[in-house]
Amino acid sequence: xxxxxxxxxxxxxxxxxxxxxxxxxxxxxxxxxxxxxxxxxxxxxxxxxxxxxxxxxxxxxxxxxxxxxxxxxxxxxxxxxxxxxxxxxxxxxxxxxxxxxxxxxxxxxxxxxxxxxxxxxxxxxxxxxxxxxxxxxxxxxxxxxxxxxxxxxxxxxxxxxxxxxxxxxxxxxxxxxxxxxxxxxxxxxxxxxxxxxxxxxxxxxxxxxxxxxxxxxxxxxxxxxxxxx
Numbered sequence: 573x574x575x576x577x578x579x580x581x582x583x584x585x586x587x588x589x590x591x592x593x594x595x596x597x598x599x600x601x602x603x604x605x606x607x608x609x610x611x612x613x614x615x616x617x618x619x620x621x622x623x624x625x626x627x628x629x630x631x632x633x634x635x636x637x638x639x640x641x642x643x644x645x646x647x648x649x650x651x652x653x654x655x656x657x658x659x660x661x662x663x664x665x666x667x668x669x670x671x672x673x674x675x676x677x678x679x680x681x682x683x684x685x686x687x688x689x690x691x692x693x694x695x696x697x698x699x700x701x702x703x704x705x706x707x708x709x710x711x712x713x714x715x716x717x718x719x720x721x722x723x724x725x726x727x728x729x730x731x732x733x734x735x736x737x738x739x740x741x742x743x744x745x746x747x748x749x750x751x752x753x754x755x756x757x758x759x760x761x762x763x764x765x766x767x768x769x770x771x772x773x774x775x776x777x778x779x780x781x782x783x784x785x786x787x788x789x790x791x792x793x794x795x796x797x798x799x800x801x
Contacts, residue, residue, distance in 0.1 A: 575700030580690045582683075582770065583607035583634060585622030586769045587787055588705030591757040594746055596703050597630065598760060606682075606697055607634035612679065613643050613651045616773020625766045637686045637689055643647065649676040650771060658771045661778040672709060675715045677771060677782065682716035684727065689739065691731045694739050702731065706747040707753060709786055721746050724754055750786050751793035758794060765799035 579596045583589045596605045609623045620636075627634050650657035654678055659666050666675050690702045706719035717723060728741035745753050757764060768785045770777035775800065777784050777800050791798040 576698045578604040578699040579701040580606045580694040580699045582607050582686055582690055582704040583609050583623055585619040585767060587767050590626055590751055590767050591753050591762050592703045594760040594762045600692055606699060607771055608693060609636050610686055611638045611640060613640040615652055615675055618768045618773050622766055622768035623710050626664055629763050629766060646680050646747060648679045649759040652681055658781055678716050687727055691735060691739055694733055701740050701742055703742045703744055706743045707748050707750060709749045750790035754790045756793050
């Protein structure tokens, strides 16, 4: 059976997921793309606000889910109930200080949960594909184990089998870094000025958290200024 030419895109309003969204629109057309934004108890709503602006830019209606209660027992520094501060410095610097492995901004099995939810939605809406923006920078040193290629392949197999072979998982940037993603996004004309990546919820990005540092470096590598700055 041929898979339906329609896709659910995990969509946070950040650089990676917005570039994924643009890729899916290029492949399937915007009428065949369903962006899925998930509220999970983040300390701020800036990314979700950005997601709303980006959907308006593309003229697409998205879906939203709230899974906050499922992370209520986690002390991850990204979450509202956390007693930890969001760390400053790159992920590599954090791992040099704390040791290799997950960083404090890793939300336990978040992508596993999100992708399972996306699979259910995809099957309900006759979508044959799910897109998510995992990339090699986040996987480095196992900082985010649910962004590794091994996780992607395992989760992809589970979704394909569990959907009766009707739905495939696509992670187009799994072997790319963030600079590669920005390069592709510039080709696609992604509205990066509308995106939000910072872990803090201020009026402007803090410039010091891991995701701000990675983002700035990715734009610099492409010889362009980060519009968020």
